[in-house]
Ligand SMILES: O=C([O-])CC(=O)C(=O)O
């Protein structure tokens with residue numbers, strides 16, 4: 001271990017590592033750090049004794065063995081009992097289950113992450129179905145709304161306008177060097193909750209927890225970042241506990257320059273192989289950032305491309321249940337923002353590849369409704385650029401219900417960020433038009449879902465194939481149990497990210513997203529189909545992510 005120690009220290013002190021090798025090596029000796037060993041392998045910043053126990057990355061709490069306690073000068077600093085990690089896990093789960101308020105569970109889990117990172121991830125991995133809704137959607141949404149009040153210790157890196165001109169220096173303040181994935185938000189469109197400013201930090205933190213728990217990326221290689229350019233949320237601006245800059249959002253040139261400085265600093269500091277995931281930016285910035293940086297950085301937008309890939313996977317899988325090919329469907333979206341147009345585009349691309357028809361042609365099977373009604377050619381001039389490809393010939397239609405009756409979709413997809421918009425009439429109309437209507441209520445968190453699982457099954461008399469962005473419990477209807485799927489991008493981004501990193505990719509291509517969709521769809525079993533599911537259960541998510549990563553890696557290799 002002596003060699004290992006020298007190597008770790010040198011690299012840490014000189015910062016001499018490229019850190020972007022693409023592989024997942026044990027850069028900081030973490031895999032071996034808490035093994036039984038006589039030489040302390042920690043770098044200068046993590047010594048031993050009390051300091052060691054206060055470092056969440058290395059702390060094991062009562063699981064330190066007597067030998068480790070002696071070797072690392074912590075004997076006496078802990079009560080005498082030695083508990084295995086399994087016992088610790090049972091204890092924490094027992095304690096968590098005492099909390100009835102989801103936000104309390106969230107806070108308890110964040111405290112654990114701050115105290116004993118290994119135990120946190122062990123818990124998350126072993127209890128993924130129970131804990132995903134706590135550290136992630138929907139509870140993370142509430143946490144962001146109340147972030148100022150529940151804030152205890154900082155998580156992630158805050159880059160505010162105050163740091164203009166010195167973003168690179170700020171990046172260097174982060175204690176880890178070998179960063180492989182960054183999830184970044186500017187907090188302007190947090191889930192379907194709107195502008196939460198700096199309090200959006202909960203989202204990158206939550207997403208990166210899943211990179212580790214679901215995708216196996218080491219925690220020290222993950223960097224959550226919140227860019228604070230102000231907020232237009234008056235409630236936050238007037239809240240004495242608000243943690244961000246108390247000013248209106250910077251926009252236009254000032255915003256673009258700041259983001260440009262950030263993206264350059266990221267590449268300069270971490271190299272070309274660091275993956276940057278854009279998360280929960282508002283439409284007006286999301287599309288622009290993606291198109292600006294997709295040819296110079298390894299970037300993808302989770303809300304546009306991750307969501308698209310997961311929905312496409314569900315649709316590919318649904319072909320088996322419905323006995324129809326993608327090209328045989330007619331799609332109607334409520335919501336023409338990042339998720340809506342992103343999904344629509346990937347579906348059109350997939351059908352184009354399957355049928356050999358040009359994409360302009362395959363787009364015609366896909367219709368979108370925004371706040372002003374059905375998107376039709378007549379509106380083209382006044383549409384934002386990302387909506388324009390979806391302006392087809394049709395007379396204007398104002399309401400969703402009328403659009404359903406006019407377009408006669410086989411698939412209805414909600415991406416509007418507005419809850420309760422799939423009304424009884426809309427869902428019943430889908431059931432009248434289709435033997436098995438496919439209904440996806442994708443907006444998050446639960447309060448913003450277009451309809452609930454119970455509504456979808458009840459209003460279609462149990463005929464709907466339903467999935468949602470936020471989780472819903474199984475529903476009993478007419479003596480039968482219906483289990484809804486969760487069409488959430490967390491099926492995709494951990495595996496996609498792992499595949500990109502493993503293969504040393506330097507750009508993200510649509511073909512990689514398609515490969516991820518195919519890989520996910522292929523893991524839905526006959527048994528899942530028999531239960532009406534178009535996504536595999538989360539219980540196997542690490543295996544699922546690994547398979548997605550393998551497919552993405554293979555595609556990357558194939559693309560050269
Ligand atoms: O975070 C989630 O659950 C899915 C997502 O990206 C969003 O709704 O913005």
Ligand SMILES: [Mg+2]
Nearest residue numbers: 279280302303
């Ligand atoms: Mg998102």
